[in-house]
Amino acid sequence: MTGNINCEINNTLSEGALEVIMRYGMEGLPRAIEILYNEAMKIERSRHLGFGHYEHSQERSDYANGYKTRKLKTRVGELNLQIPQVRNGDFYPSFLEKGLRSERALKATLAEMYIQGVSTRKVSAVIEQLCGFQVTSTDVSRATGLLDEEFNKWRTRPLGKYEYLYFDARYEKVRNAGSVVDLATLIAIGATEGGRVELLGISVKLSEAEIHWREFLTDLQKRGLHGVKLTISDDHSGLKAARRTVLPSVPWQRCQFHLQQNAQKYVPRKSMKKEVAADIRGIFNAANRTEADRLLKITTEKYKATAPQLSKWMEDSIVEGLTVFAFPDEYRKHIRTNNIAERVNKEIKRRTRKVGIFPNEDSCLRLSTAIIMEISEEWLLGKRYLPKIET
DSSP states (O other), X not given: OHHHHHHHHHHHHHHHHXXXXXXXXXXXXXXXXHHHHHHHHHHHHHHHHTSOTTOOOTTOOOOEEEEEEEEEXXXXXXXXXXXXXXXXXXXXXXXXXXXXXXXXXXXXXXXHHHHTTOOHHHHHHHHHHHHSSOOOHHXXXXXXXXXXXXXXXXXXXXXXXXXXXXXXXXXXXEEETTEEEEEEEEEEEEEOTTSOEEEEEEEEXXXXXXXXXXXXXXXXXXXXXXXXXXXXXXXXXXXXXXXXXXXXXXXXXXXXXXHHHHHGGGOSSGGGHHHHHHHHHHHHTOSSHHHHHHHHHHHHHHTTTTOHHHHHHXXXXXXXXXXXXXXXXXXXXXXXXXXXXXXXXHHHHHHHTTTOSBSSHHHHHHHHHHHHHHHHHHHHHSOOSSOOOXX
C-alpha cells in the first residue's frame, strides 16, 4: 500500500512541478522547487513511519501530525515549506538537517568576517555569491548574537562519563585596555568508554596559571564530567597543580612526544641526539612497565658520566611518561601522547591566523568555539578513536 501511495505522490510531484514551470517559465522555478521539496518531505515521513498517510496498522508506533510552515532562503528565492510533523517529534527531514549544518557554517563565516572587520558591503557580496541573497549589518549583528547563544549552550552542555581526558593550550593575541596581550585558550577532549572522542570545552583566560586551569576543570565537573581513568597532557605547571586539586586520584600520562623534544635540551653534543632519541624510544616501546623501568635504569646509568644533567632529567621526568603501561595495550598508542589535542590547536591556529589580533576576548572565544564545534561534530560522525577491545 505504501508503494502505491509513493507512486501517487511521485506522479503528483512531477505533474505539479512541471505544470508550474510550463505555465510560468523560469519565474516559476521557486514554486516548482517548493513543490518538489514539500512532496519529498512527505515521502520521507511515510518511510519514517513505515506506512502511508492514510494506512492503518496495529504495528504502527507513531502517527503523522500535520505540518509546520517554515520559510527557507535559497539561491532561487524564498521558499514556503510545509514541514511534516509526527506525534512523538523524532522526525526531521534529512535535507533540512543538512541545511541547518550549512546555516551554522554560514553564521560562523559571518562572525569570522565580522571579527576581521570586513565591511558590510563585502560581506553582502560574498553571501550573495554563496547563497543568492544579501545580508545587512543588522543581519550580521543578529547572526553573531544567535551564534553566541548557540556557542554558549554548547560550552555549558551537560557532560557524562569520559574515561580519558586530553588537555592543551595555545595563545592568541587580543586587544585589551588599549594594548595587545597574549591570552591562553584552554581546551579539553574526552574519550568515552565506547572509544569516541569529542571536544568537551574551551575557555579563554589571561594565562595558564593554576587558578585558570582549576576553574576550567571545576566547570567540567559541574557539567557532569565523571568516570575519568587517565588524563593526558604536556608538562603545564598550572595544569599539573590544578589537576592535583580537582582530579587528585586520577593518574596522569605525560605526553611522550613532548618528552622526546624536552630531552634534546639536555643533550650536550649534537652527535649524541640520535642515540638519546633512540634510547628513549626504546623505553617507550617496551613490552611492559617492568621492561620499561629496567631500560630507564640502564639508560640513566649510561649517561651519568657523559651527560649528567640529561641523566638526572630522565630519572625525574621519563617515568611520568610510563603511566600508559597500566592501561590496555590496544589503547597505548592513542593515549601515550597528546597529539590529538595538538592537531586541534593546529587547526585553530590555521583559522585564527587570518584574524591576526582579535578586537576583544569575546571575539576570540567566538571563533575558537566555532572551530572546535565543527571538529567535534566531525569526530562524532566519523570512526571511533580508540580501538574496540575484543573480549
